[in-house]
Amino acid sequence: MADFMFFTFAGIAVFGGLMVAFHRNVVHSVFGLVAALFGVGGLYWTLGADFLGATQILLYVGGVTVLLLFAVMLTTSDASRVTLLRTLIMVPIVGFLALKVLEAYRGVSSIVNDTGHVVVDAPAGSGTTPEIGNLFVSPEGYLLPFEVAAVLLLVVLVGAVTVARQRDDVAAEEGRGPGGSKPTDDGAREEDAVHA
């Protein structure tokens, strides 16, 4: 049963990755990414990381993918095709990297075989969630990174709005600026936020 689940999820993940790398259509590639992320989430479950698997599905498959689809929608691109010249140049590089990665994989495998497997049993009953929660709020654990991540998310929220916003001076140059720029400044900003 564990083998079956492993092969299913690994197959989904690799198939999705292939779609991302080689499919012609942008939207299909995004759905390939959904499949890949879902497969990785399933692999987390087979590894006994139940909370992480749920987070993967919620955050990645639910959040990041919607962001990507929004980006595709806002910027319909013509540059999605695989270009022949670029492919020909990059194939040796990717092949070389593949060799290196497989070498490293073999090296790690031999180390693992030397030291033997230590299989940690998943905590019985409630899963990993209580332990992760305790680690997040304990000062000996990950309290500081947790707070830093909170600040980072705030910065990203403000930064994304600032970067994507239509700037007022640029808008005025393009003649798209608001008629009376002084009083309707806030209105224009709201409009831009809607566009962004």
Place this chain on the structure above:
Amino acid sequence: MPDETVLAQASVAGSLESYLFVSALLFLLGVASILVRRSAFYILMGIELILNAANLNFVAFARFGGHGIDGQMFALFVIVLAAAEAAIALAIMVRIFHDFGSVDITRTDSLRD
């Protein structure tokens, strides 16, 4: 403990190598996606694939390496960083599309002039 070792080597899902292999494949597909395409979307998606490969390594080593749950914590922070990165990348792409008319990375060369 020896019984567990034998059992782990008997089944594919119970061995670290199989997870590392899937992770290596995902990493290579992400690198291929970054290098082969010209659109910024594929670069972003390739980065997501690479981050997922790294996460899978974290979780697999945490499970089989006997280091407790720390690998899962690292994977959680990586997920947060990836979400933040995707949001910023989307904002930058919207700006680039507005200024250049496409998200083709070979066309965003105005710093050269």
